[in-house]
Amino acid sequence: MRVPVKLEHAYRLINHGPVTLVTAAHDGKENVMAVAWCMALDFKPPKLAIVLAQDTFTRSLVDGSGEFVVQVPTVSMLEMIDGVGNCSGRSVNKWEQFGITKSKAGKVKAPLVDGCCAWLECKVIPEEGIQERYDLHVAEVIAAWADDDAFKDGRWRDDLPRVKKSVHHIAGGTYVVDGQVVRADR
Amino acid sequence: MRVPVKLEHAYRLINHGPVTLVTAAHDGKENVMAVAWCMALDFKPPKLAIVLAQDTFTRSLVDGSGEFVVQVPTVSMLEMIDGVGNCSGRSVNKWEQFGITKSKAGKVKAPLVDGCCAWLECKVIPEEGIQERYDLHVAEVIAAWADDDAFKDGRWRDDLPRVKKSVHHIAGGTYVVDGQVVRADR
Numbered sequence: 384m385r386v387p388v389k390l391e392h393a394y395r396l397i398n399h400g401p402v403t404l405v406t407a408a409h410d411g412k413e414n415v416m417a418v419a420w421c422m423a424l425d426f427k428p429p430k431l432a433i434v435l436a437q438d439t440f441t442r443s444l445v446d447g448s449g450e451f452v453v454q455v456p457t458v459s460m461l462e463m464i465d466g467v468g469n470c471s472g473r474s475v476n477k478w479e480q481f482g483i484t485k486s487k488a489g490k491v492k493a494p495l496v497d498g499c500c501a502w503l504e505c506k507v508i509p510e511e512g513i514q515e516r517y518d519l520h521v522a523e524v525i526a527a528w529a530d531d532d533a534f535k536d537g538r539w540r541d542d543l544p545r546v547k548k549s550v551h552h553i554a555g556g557t558y559v560v561d562g563q564v565v566r567a568d569r
Numbered sequence: 570m571r572v573p574v575k576l577e578h579a580y581r582l583i584n585h586g587p588v589t590l591v592t593a594a595h596d597g598k599e600n601v602m603a604v605a606w607c608m609a610l611d612f613k614p615p616k617l618a619i620v621l622a623q624d625t626f627t628r629s630l631v632d633g634s635g636e637f638v639v640q641v642p643t644v645s646m647l648e649m650i651d652g653v654g655n656c657s658g659r660s661v662n663k664w665e666q667f668g669i670t671k672s673k674a675g676k677v678k679a680p681l682v683d684g685c686c687a688w689l690e691c692k693v694i695p696e697e698g699i700q701e702r703y704d705l706h707v708a709e710v711i712a713a714w715a716d717d718d719a720f721k722d723g724r725w726r727d728d729l730p731r732v733k734k735s736v737h738h739i740a741g742g743t744y745v746v747d748g749q750v751v752r753a754d755r
Contacts, residue, residue, distance in 0.1 A: 400586015465753030562748025567651030
């Protein structure tokens with residue numbers, strides 16, 4: 384079940400560097416794409432940094448709305464993740480093409496992709512220089528959610544079933560699934 | 570064995586979002602710290618974005634020299650990774666404390682930490698606004714190396730032995746080791 388995550392725990396949803404899906408909505412249009420280059424930037428208020436390439440349809444929706452959602456998909460969604468990362472919403476209706484269902488977000492117009500294990504609703508903090516020079520965007524996380532079968536009470540479960548695990552993009556359609564959880568001896 | 574990596578393949582060394590070690594050197598001093606918030610930013614020339622907190626000794630060395638090395642440690646180095654991320658080089662000689670050996674880099678003064686599986690030598694691209702506001706740094710990767718038992722011919726090996734696998738920081742001393750490699754059906 385999708386449950387709210389405290390904002391001070393939001394960074395933990397992406398701290399392990401998984402591949403993400405980014406949704407955006409503007410002017411009656413919605414799109415979703417895969418983004419590997421996304422990282423936490425601050426704890427409280429939570430911020431993140433993300434690369435949204437200039438030539439993508441999602442970027443144009445983010446430019447128009449100043450909002451987006453970063454979500455963490457699971458290994459169960461591998462073909463969809465790779466698919467939405469390799470076609471453009473300008474020529475394909477990705478929602479139909481990949482059978483993606485979505486839900487309303489709490490604070491932004493961009494939708495939440497169903498079946499993910501975490502969602503971060505983001506508002507762009509305008510930084511025009513780095514947006515133009517590097518496609519690099521800074522955003523504040525204004526709401527966060529998680530599947531409580533995967534992340535509960537501010538923590539990822541250690542004993543995640545494989546279908547709930549997140550994946551990391553290596554390159555060219557190859558991904559690595561989260562493996563063993565280990566703890567340093569503090 | 571540590572071998573050079575072509576610059577256009579450098580992003581692949583960190584694309585999966587592993588925890589990294591950052592080394593820097595300035596004015597006769599050298600330090601190393603752990604950094605989870607690091608991501609690729611461009612392919613060619615390769616760039617990366619990284620958060621270097623204002624109050625760290627390593628940050629002061631990066632500010633002084635304009636250079637650093639990002640390296641990808643392995644799960645074998647877990648206690649050291651967590652250790653260098655939780656003390657300051659201002660009060661501890663981390664090299665001695667954690668028994669870390671190092672080698673000379675090719676193009677920067679910062680040393681390479683022995684035993685890692687990848688190294689990216691970086692030169693800061695000055696972006697004072699985001700450095701001050703978010704501790705966010707943009708850098709060009711000017712040389713890259715990999716352990717050829719882990720990464721060869723521009724690719725991570727699929728059959729990495731556990732000791733060569735990289736880890737991702739979840740939070741508070743908990744990490745997840747890379748698991749199964751999967752391929753989307755392109």
